[in-house]
Amino acid sequence: MSKFYENTELDNMFFEADELIKQNRIGDAMNKLMEIVQINPDYGRAYNHLGWIYETKFKDFLKAEEYYKKSLEKSPEYLPTYINYAICLSTMNKFDELKVHLEKALKQPGIAVNQVYNEYGIMYEMLGNYDEAIENYQKAISLSLNPNDIQIYQDSISRCNMKRGR
Numbered sequence: 001m002s003k004f005y006e007n008t009e010l011d012n013m014f015f016e017a018d019e020l021i022k023q024n025r026i027g028d029a030m031n032k033l034m035e036i037v038q039i040n041p042d043y044g045r046a047y048n049h050l051g052w053i054y055e056t057k058f059k060d061f062l063k064a065e066e067y068y069k070k071s072l073e074k075s076p077e078y079l080p081t082y083i084n085y086a087i088c089l090s091t092m093n094k095f096d097e098l099k100v101h102l103e104k105a106l107k108q109p110g111i112a113v114n115q116v117y118n119e120y121g122i123m124y125e126m127l128g129n130y131d132e133a134i135e136n137y138q139k140a141i142s143l144s145l146n147p148n149d150i151q152i153y154q155d156s157i158s159r160c161n162m163k164r165g166r
Contacts, residue, residue: 010036010043017049026057027045052084061092086119090126098123114144114153118128121156132158 005013013036020029030053036046051067054060068085071078082105089098098119105116121136140153 003066010040014043014045014049017046021049021053025122026053029053042074044071044073044081045078047071047074048078048084051081051088054082055088055091062087065092066090073080076108082111083115083119086116088118089123093126094121095124095127114140117143118156120154121153125156125160125163126152130164132161 013032017029017032017036018030020026030050033046033050033053036043037050047067048071051064051071054067055064065085065088068081068088071081072085075081082101086098086101086105089095089101102116102120102123105111106113117136117140119145121133121140124130124133124136137153137156141150144153145151
């Protein structure tokens, strides 16, 4: 089988798995994703989706972290993994690792920079550093074009102001 054919087939399988996730057919999606990585262990996008499933559906954060790391190793150009992994690290209170990861994420061409700054804001808010959190939420606002995202960031600023008594 040619490399192009294999990649096209794997891409089609990946999009099928993505659609299965959207339909909440998690078991079927997992089977499809596992089949992809059995065929090609370097298909990093599949590891991201497996990480997301373990994080959001099974609440197995260590397994999710393992899959996100593998996704970044195999497909560092696949940008959704950066945000997904950041959320996972934040949930696990691994803030030192999160900070390093977010710095790396900011260097990725095409990354949604507003989302990265939102994750910085969440990190600093959880650490009780409300001024730094607000600064990052404001950066997220300035870089966002989505009114819903802007509202979320503004709400985060209001929450931080309440926490610090303003």
